Amino acid sequence: MLKKAGYINEVLGVRVNSIPMDQVLKIVEKWLDSREKHYIVTPNVEMVMLAQEDQEFNQVLNQADLAICDGYGLRLADRRLTRLAGTDLMLALIAKGYKTLLVGGKPGVAQAAGQKLGVLGMTEPDIQTINQVKPDLLFVALGHGKQEKWIAKNLPRLNVKVAMGVGGALDQVVKPWLRPPKWLQALGLGWWWRLILQPWRIKRQWQLVRFLWLMIKKKR
Numbered sequence: 001m002l003k004k005a006g007y008i009n010e011v012l013g014v015r016v017n018s019i020p021m022d023q024v025l026k027i028v029e030k031w032l033d034s035r036e037k038h039y040i041v042t043p044n045v046e047m048v049m050l051a052q053e054d055q056e057f058n059q060v061l062n063q064a065d066l067a068i069c070d071g072y073g074l075r076l077a078d079r080r081l082t083r084l085a086g087t088d089l090m091l092a093l094i095a096k097g098y099k100t101l102l103v104g105g106k107p108g109v110a111q112a113a114g115q116k117l118g119v120l121g122m123t124e125p126d127i128q129t130i131n132q133v134k135p136d137l138l139f140v141a142l143g144h145g146k147q148e149k150w151i152a153k154n155l156p157r158l159n160v161k162v163a164m165g166v167g168g169a170l171d172q173v174v175k176p177w178l179r180p181p182k183w184l185q186a187l188g189l190g191w192w193w194r195l196i197l198q199p200w201r202i203k204r205q206w207q208l209v210r211f212l213w214l215m216i217k218k219k220r
Contacts, residue, residue, distance in 0.1 A: 009077075009081060012049075014048045017066055018082045032162065037162075039065060039148075040162065040165075044144075045074060045211045046071075063152065070083065073208055076215065087179065093137055094119060094137070098136040099135045100138075104142045104170065106171075109123070109170050109174055125150060127158060134160075138158065138164070139166045139170075140164070141167060141171075151164075
């Protein structure tokens with residue numbers, strides 16, 4: 001179940017932690033010293049909206065050990081939530097020197113990202129291979145929804161201490177220009193940068209409009 005770490009709110013039925021990077025790193029360090037397995041999710045507006053229609057996904061999000069607020073959109077629902085980008089958390093954990101495995105993405109992306117970061121990478125989430133590697137940290141990039149469900153289903157069978165879905169983070173490692181400049185992120189306009197570089201995201205940005213409408217209805 002979701003740990004009582006930091007401020008916690010529920011946004012349209014999805015629980016979200018508001019916790020700074022330094023505390024998250026300490027929590028993960030303790031997890032790695034224990035015998036238990038844990039997984040982290042990174043809710044954003046798109047994930048919250050998917051959880052409205054997919055009860056299994058909703059349950060997976062709410063049973064996570066930690067749910068960091070990844071996206072300024074959720075702060076429109078609660079200004080007390082502090083954003084912590086999933087990509088930043090992944091990079092900070094890797095920088096600690098833990099044995100890490102990157103899985104997923106398009107063919108070759110995990111391997112290329114792994115080369116840049118000095119860790120292992122593979123495309124297919126093969127349980128046998130993962131267990132042979134025995135990583136401390138497993139980052140899975142299969143797209144939101146699919147990656148979280150895969151982790152929740154398979155974590156009991158994995159020789160892994162901590163797992164986390166990272167969506168497009170591996171693409172951003174391989175192609176750093178896909179990440180919005182920090183000043184745009186600070187203004188909450190990272191979505192605009194990504195939309196310019198990847199116009200196909202316009203369909204995904206529509207979820208923000210739906211999200212705002214549901215929040216307005218809820219407050220009436």
